[in-house]
Amino acid sequence: MAQADRSFIGEGIIYARAYQSQDPLLDIGNCDQFNIAWATNRQALPNYRGGGGNRNVQERITDVTATIGMYDLTPENVARVTRSTITAATTDAITDELLIGAGVQGELIPFKHLPDLAETITVKGADDEALAVGTDYQLNPHGIIVLASGKITAAGVKASYTPRAASVLQMMTTSAVELEIYIAGLNDAQSGEPFSLRPRRVKFGMLSQMSVLGQEYLKLEGPAELLADDTIIATDISKFCEMQLVTKVA
Structure with a gap:
């Protein structure tokens, strides 16, 4: 019988939820990779009885690591690889927010929250003197740019505005997250044949760098470790990861 082609090009959707929770498995966005790597500790007992070679060998798995590439910069994805806490910015109208500036032409005075320019x-000045847009300042998606009229001084300004809906991430303020992951995969080399991968307990590490400014699509390339799931007690079920592949019928 001729050997059937079983080549593989994986793509699909990664779903995740908090480890040991009953939260819904939610799509984490456009991901181009999920790689698993194994490290082992090998011990060999030499054969001292003549003829060389080894009498026995033991190879123990020491680390099971993964790398995930995420292209969707959702607050949750960024938080997972920067150990951030997430809070929702207020959308209530703010009145007379005092902002310090130097009153220098071209100076950016950012508001505390991103302003909704549609509102x-x-x-006005810190002394409540009215300031005119286009004369004293220019509106900016982040606040105002000081113009050359000289009415804005080092005393600062007072801004009244409505913030845009936004998530606030405080980076490096919390511990690493542990997730249960389900990869709903398709084998593009086999006309979209389905497969699944279920890493049971994935602990995310810190992102090594995040290219905030650049000319290419930013990818969050997050390191992770697959930890043993001690809730699995059956000896014939992996504590780390399960994969299901469709059986090819001849």
């Missing part, structure tokens, strides 16, 4: 924004 009314008023700016």
Whole structure:
């Protein structure tokens, strides 16, 4: 019988939820890779009885690691690889937010929150003197740019505005997250044949770098470790990862 082609090009959707939770498995976005690597500790007992070679050998798995490539910069994805806490920014209108500046032409005075430019924004001096947009300042998606009129001084300004809906990430403020992952995969080399991969307990590590400015699509390339899931007690079920492949019928 001729050997059937079983080549493989994997793609699919990665779903995740908190480890040991009943949360829904949610799509984490566009991902181009999920790689698993194994490290082992090998011990060999030499054969001292003549003829060379080894009498026995033991190879023990020491680390099971993974790398995930995420292209969707959702607050949750960024938080997973930067150990961030997430809070929702207020969307309530803010009145007379005092902002310090130097009053120098071209200076950016950022608001505490990202302003909604579709809503009314008023700016006045720290002494409550009215300031005019286009004369004293220019609106900016982050706040205002000081113009050359000289009315804005080192005393600062007071801004009244409505913040945009946003998530606030405080980076490097919390511990690493542990997730249960389900990869709903398709084998593109076999006309979209389905497969699944279920890493049971994945602990995310820190991102080594995040290219905030650049000319290419930013990818969050997060390191992770597959830890043993001690809730698995059956000896014939892996504590680390399960994969299901469709059986090819001749």
